[in-house]
Amino acid sequence: MKRILAASLLFISTFASAYDLTVRLPDQAPVVLSMHQLKSELPVVSFTTSTPWGNNPDAAVFTGFTMIDLLSYLKTKDVASVSFIALNDYSSTTSIDDLKRYTPIVAYAINGEPMRVRDKGPFWFIYDMSTFPQTDTPEYHTQMVWQLKEISIKYK
Template identity: 75%
Template sequence: MKRILVVTLLFMSTFASAYDLTIKLPNQEPIVMSMNQLKSVLPVTAFTTHTPWSDNDQPISLTGFTMLDLLNYIKAKNVASVSFIALNDYSSSTSIDDLKRYKPIVAYSLDGEPMRVRDKGPFWFIYDMSTYPQTDSPGYHTQMVWQIKEISIKYK
């Protein structure tokens, strides 16, 4: 019975931590925010867009928060760029200028459902390629990191 309880608790803690997002700022302790915290303290942003990864070229609906809202919430000033690190350690950076110009989001919901790891979740940095078609290009595609575990902020 104890083994079952231990295995269940380990599984639950692993599952729960998959929904935490670590934010790293230079010369500071990392900030770890749960999915519930992110949803409760940041304004919700949503859009529907086409992506190269959609089945049958069907648009998808994404819900999440903008990086500008997160940067404002954590009081990050003089930001130059933001890097997104995935569960498999793939990473890509985006300039503050692109964050301001195109208002991409860190999505946590896909077509109204929480994003599972197998569905690019729990977090996916993505541009609205239908509103900003210039972001539907290989250079921007490489920035759209999914299965994000960590966000790293770089200052000017």
């Protein structure tokens, strides 16, 4: 019975941690934010945009939080850039200037539904390419990391 309980708890904790987002700040312990914290403690932002990925060329509604709001929540200062790391360890870096100029979000829902890992979730760093068509380029496409697991902040 103890083994079944232990296995169940391990499965539940593994499943729950899949919806956590780790943020690394220089010279600090990593900050782990739960999906509940992200949804309840950061302003919710949504936009509708098309993406060059997938079988559906129609626009979708992405919901999440802006990186600027996350940086403010974490009380960061003098940020130079932010790196985004996926579950498969793909990573990309975005300048603070682009974060301020285009206000991309870390989405956790698409068309009102939570994003599953198989659907590029649980988190997807994405630009609003409809409002800012200049971000609909290969340079910006490489920055839009899906299956996001970790964010690393670099200071100036």
